[in-house]
Amino acid sequence: MQYLEVPFAQKEQAKALGARWDPLKKKWYLPDADQLDLTPFQAWLPAELHAVAQVDATSDAGEQSALSLSELLRQVQQRLLQAFSQTLWVKAEIANLSERRGHWYLELSENNDQGQTLASCRAMIWASQAESLLASFEQVTGSALADGQQVLVQVQVNFHERFGFSLVIVGIDPSFTLGAIEANLIAIRQALIKQGIYQQNKRFAWPGDFFRVAVIAPPKAAGLGDFRAEADHLAKHQLCEFVYFYSGFQGDNAADEIAIAFEAVIARHNVQAFDALVIIRGGGAKLDLNPLNHLKLASLIAQAPLPVLTGIGHERDNTILDEVANRRFDTPSKVIAAISQQLVQAAKQANQAWQVIQQTSLLQLQQAKANLAQLKQQLRFQQTQQLGYWQQQLSPLYQQIQHTSLRQINAARIQLDYQITQIHQQAWRPIQPLKTHLSELNQQVTKGAKQQINLQRQACQQWIGFILSAGPQTQLKRGFALAKTIQGAPILSAQAAQQAGQFNLEFADGAVSVITTHNNQESS
Template identity: 60%
Template sequence: MLYLEVPFSQKELAKQQGARWDPLKKKWYIPDADNIDLSLFQAWLPLTEIMPEIMPDLQPGLVGDSDFSNPNRAEKNSLSLSQLLSQVQIKLQSQFPKAIWVRAEIANLNERRGHIYLELSENNDQGQTLANCRAMIWASTADSLLAQFEKTTGSTLKDGQKVLVQAQVNFHEKFGFSLVIQDIDPSFTLGEIEANLIAIRQRLIKEGVYQANKQRELARDFFRIAVISPPNAAGLGDFRAEADRLQHLNLCEFVYFHSAFQGEQVRDEMLAAFEAFDALHQKNAFDALVIIRGGGAKLDLNPLNQYELAKALCAMPIPVLTGIGHERDNTILDEVAHTRFDTPSKVINGIWQQISQQAKRAVDNWQRIESGALQRLQNATAHLSQLKQQLEHNQARSFSYWQHQLAPLFAQIQSRSQQQLGQNKVRLDSLIAQVYRQAKQPIARLKTDLLAHQQQVEASAKKAVIFYRQQSQQTLSFILSSGPQTQLKRGFAMAKTDANQPISSAQQAAKLNEFSLQFTDGELRVRPVQSQSNKTH
């Protein structure tokens, strides 16, 4: 079993080559090293496995079972540092005789005397550094390589870019390991950062939403603004210093939402902040959404370059103002936002200016309205005064005229009214007398008929009462004559058990040893006697 030094980013490749994972030591290993071609795993072999190959000229006994208990012998078999590093140099040159293509990220870049010195690195998904080394572009090729790279990608070579370079492996006894860059592939462009930006931009343009938020009409005045930022961002303090003044003056309300702007949680937290903003916007609308962070390294801003975030921002129902970084920093969120500011301070200054301009415009408008209203009021007052005088004059003339016209008409109406009133009074008295006579005759006839019907009803009622009284007496007498005492008087007897229950059949009486017979004048106890026919049976 041979353990390997496998970087996290290369674990899948090692697994494909046949390596296995040891969960206890948390390392990859070769299960059967003696029967496997170790050249497949050369990049991950530990130094102890490489040493015999890179030092073929060492004397026997230097490695392995050397007897270091003898100082003279150990010194005799040892190498100086320069000799060891020279052997390493020879071995590397033999293993990498030609330039190879290498993928890496530029961690640092400097220019001295026309030469470009770089620090290349490789990080895993958790941001841990897996490898780094020095590299350089000599002045003889630097100008042509950088010019071609900038022409193709539209960007200069700078920190934070992931590049694909053709490099010659170089090792120096004094300066150590480095790469001499001979060519740069422009198609690799800006690595994941710029390539991702281009891909997102083209996708949004294809979907027709890239300019959606820019087409939103910016409010003429701000009364309520939503702000999304990291909870402890330096730019947030600068922003709030001015925003709090606006809110204290009741000029504009600011509602803050927080989200991470770095790390793997950016997407989930930012989308959650968008959802929280939308929920409040539905209840009480905002005038604008502000996204601020403050300056930072370009790599720190890369988590914001995500398609889901950019599309969500394009679909925002109100204009979005961004102040995520400095002038040199740009994200896809800046591109699709309605307005991009360099810093959070410039965002709040822009809001201040908009509110101030609107306030000045409102003051000017108010003054014009006040002046115009005063002039109109004066004109209306003069006009009303003139109309009042004219109305009073016309009213007096009309009153005099109609008073003169109505006096004879009033006398004529009064005379005719009195005449009509007398005639109608005589006619009304005659009609009342006629109605009284016509109503009196049928009432008398009806009264006579009513008395006759009343007498007839009283006679019929008396006869009915007498008849039903006789019927009731007869029925009562019949009922009383049908009782037990009446039947006993007629010569009948009633058989009863000891429980005073009637005996209704001979069969029932035959079953009793003794029972009672009740007569009209008393009772007798009797015993049943079986008949002759019953005895024979």
């Protein structure tokens, strides 16, 4: 194996040429450098490989007794085979895994708690054993052999003069891999208990009804489709609103992605509260659960400000998320079934409560009506009794008041008549002289008016006679003549008569026709 110094901009080029990435050392390397032509990789090889070794040609004293490199390595090979003639069980982590022509090549490593590599070596599973070993491992663990897994492998030490040291894997204990996951689970559980938050989310009561539910799930998970089949039906009928937050659930970044989705849920919850948070995944291998066994995620869920429901998708295998959640379900379908059942139960309880309220209201109404009728009868009876009693009590008083009132009225009437008489007498004394004077004035006015009427009548008669004596006939009898046009209109000036040419002159005894001439403006 040969590590390379590959700039980030050239990583795709190195990958295309066959280089592999070591996530622990964060470097690119060649797994079988001694079998490859390194010419394409010259630009990325360490500087010390480019240096020209300088050999002291003057010193050849030990040349005769020196071993060749191949002889030395064969002796090393023999010593190793003698020292490790039997197979050994080795614990390690798979740093890299690849397949070539049916053979599987591994990079095994051992790291300390700080993530530093303590040891590493190459290993291989030959094609003759690969199929049976990998199939057995997957059958027990539910997941294929992959990078990052802790494994207990049965190995045979191998050393080759050209390829160096390596291990040949002849057996794998899958229970160790599962045990490593369980150990991690125990460590997380103890840390949560020590912090006092292991049971914190379970303190939330199961929601009596669901109105808004947040869901964290992989975007294309089969379990999400099963969940939404029922959830969309509930949302369509406006029974419950579901808000989805998508995140990856596998790979090294799974915990960070889920944490980001969780923070988004809490941000929305602080604005408009959710009734519950659902985390679903659905199906998958047992080892695929390992990314979910993360202390950070468990702490977030344990301290969530709302009940968390999980449906990871495993009936027998739990994750730490299932343990700290408010309630665990085997599958996403069972989560939505529980929510739907709760909605149905709440609806039934509401219906039953309504029926009880309705029946109770009817009974109370009937009882109130009966009580009201009874009170009405009692009131009428009491009114009759009270009315009779007070009539008896008031009858003497009424008669006494009536007699007293009559006496007072008669006395007041007599007093009033006396006062009216006095008023008439007192008022008549000043009125009598005024009345006499008014009568005298009336006579004077009447006499003066009659005199004025006679005088005006005489004056009118004189004016009428004057007007009648001033008429045309009277004037004609006095010797005057009246000039009129042929049409009978009066002529008022000589100029008008000249212009008319012919006109009539009326006298008291008749009329003559006159024709005008223009000489000297005289008529003929």
